[in-house]
Amino acid sequence: MPDNNVATNAAAYSASPERLGRGALLRWFISSAALAVPQAASPVAFSLLALSVIGDARGGAALILAMTLAQVVGAVPITRLGKKRSEATFLKFLVIFRTLALFALALCAYFEVSFVLLIISAAIAGLVNGAAYGYLRSLLNHLTTESKLPRAQGIAATLNEVTFVLGPVVASGLGTISPVFAIVVLAIVGGTPTLLIPKVDAKPADVTLQVSGSVLTPAILLWLTCAGTAGATVAAIEIGAVALALKFGYEPALAILFTVPLCLASVAGGIWISIRNRLSSRKAVFAQLSIMTFGMGLVALGVSLTVTIIGAVIIGLVLAPLGTYYALILDRLAPPEKRPEVFALLRTSYSVGIIFTSAVLTAITLEAALIVIAGSMLAITLYVGFVDRSRHEGEDYGSTGDTN
Incomplete structure (x- = not known):
């Protein structure tokens, strides 16, 4: 449990929300919603992908399970890897890592390789999900004042729910065109935070x-x-x-x-x-x-x-x-x-x-x-x-x- 001195010192090295401006907070909101897109849409997208690859939509459950279990395993170790790095920079690395893993998943499906490789790709993509969210949420403390934090968190929660409502619908529509195309689009949208994450030097000296x-x-x-x-x-x-x-x-x-x-x-x-x-x-x-x-x-x-x-x-x-x-x-x-x-x-x-x-x-x-x-x-x-x-x-x- 941190004492007041630690909390005060922590505030001293964080960037001023006023200096960063509302634009940085807006980019954070968009990043927060975009980061959740692959997880929100994957149940439908993965089921359609499995149906096209192995002829059984239940294979989508195996892909989801692999992604989820990997997230549980990787959350703490991967988060600790970024402990001595800039939070914003490490977050971008995690998002790029997941995007490449989803592209690999799409390529494996396109070339109809072993379904085991699809499961491995889904697991690799899920490995960084928890850590990416952890660093993204931590950045919010540097983009708004403490008095406005409940409102910002509430807006983020609302956008998250909207994402989880629309994600499966979009995945279903894209999947009717091509399940592989749906995965590619989800990867691109889920990767947009690399371009939007505000530049915040959120590491203590x-x-x-x-x-x-x-x-x-x-x-x-x-x-x-x-x-x-x-x-x-x-x-x-x-x-x-x-x-x-x-x-x-x-x-x-x-x-x-x-x-x-x-x-x-x-x-x-x-x-x-x-x-x-x-x-x-x-x-x-x-x-x-x-x-x-x-x-x-x-x-x-x-x-x-x-x-x-x-x-x-x-x-x-x-x-x-x-x-x-x-x-x-x-x-x-x-x-x-x-x-x-x-x-x-x-x-x-x-x-x-x-x-x-x-x-x-x-x-x-x-x-x-x-x-x-x-x-x-x-x-x-x-x-x-x-x-x-x-x-x-x-x-x-x-x-x-x-x-x-």
Whole structure:
């Protein structure tokens, strides 16, 4: 846990947001949205690619799994590789690395090489996803003031949701032209941050700023766990959407009955938190976690199509506010020079949640899987509301800013 002197010193070497101007922040927003495009569109794009290469769309799941597992493995080690380098420069390197890996994936598919090489290419591309997000998010601290950080994070969360709504649609349209062409376009769009990332010298000159020891303090681990559980909850709807549609007697294509309301509600939540421009209080976070738990409970009950959609909307409404809180509170809890690593772990936590949901949905029935995930959401909510709160009685992150 950094002390006030470290925080003050860290602020001294960062570039002034006023000097960089609004243009730099705008480029950061575009970069943030573009960076997420390959991940947002890859489920559809990879499925279409696998269908064209091996004649089985299920091969797309293998590509996604390889990319996601690689992200989990590479998040911390790759982030640490850039510890002594300029954050902006190292971020550009990571983006270029991923872009080249996606181009390699497209070339392997075009020349119809072994499907194993496609899986390896997808894994190499995913290897840097967590680290790239970690460095990108860390740069935001140098582009806006602390008072405006909740609004900036809220806008980023909203753009992220828009990307995940439009990404699959664009991938589907491009895939009808050519699955290989779709991968190439995603690689190009995902690589645009190399041209847009603001030039920020975001590295400390004083080596005494470095903090030793594990970054996973109990407080940081708590919010990473919350993020992973939220990721599992959202994934339950997005991955299980087709199965839910079939359960209620609809065609698989009508899986959008669940995913679209979820994403639109999340966009609305992002807009709300951007306008509010405040870090939520601990009580508000507990309330939002309770709301998400209630929504997941409705989905797990599955008494009707309407109730399930309402549950998805309820989850979506608090998704951006909670995601914004996790990013902001981790920003306060992390030592300045370890922020990229913590933010990489944040993105990786969501991926771990997705892997957990995928495994549960594969191992047991849809109904049982939804109950398990709802139970996980309930458990973490109760822990935050009662067990962990009892250790920090009187603490209110939203009003005092004290994160101890």
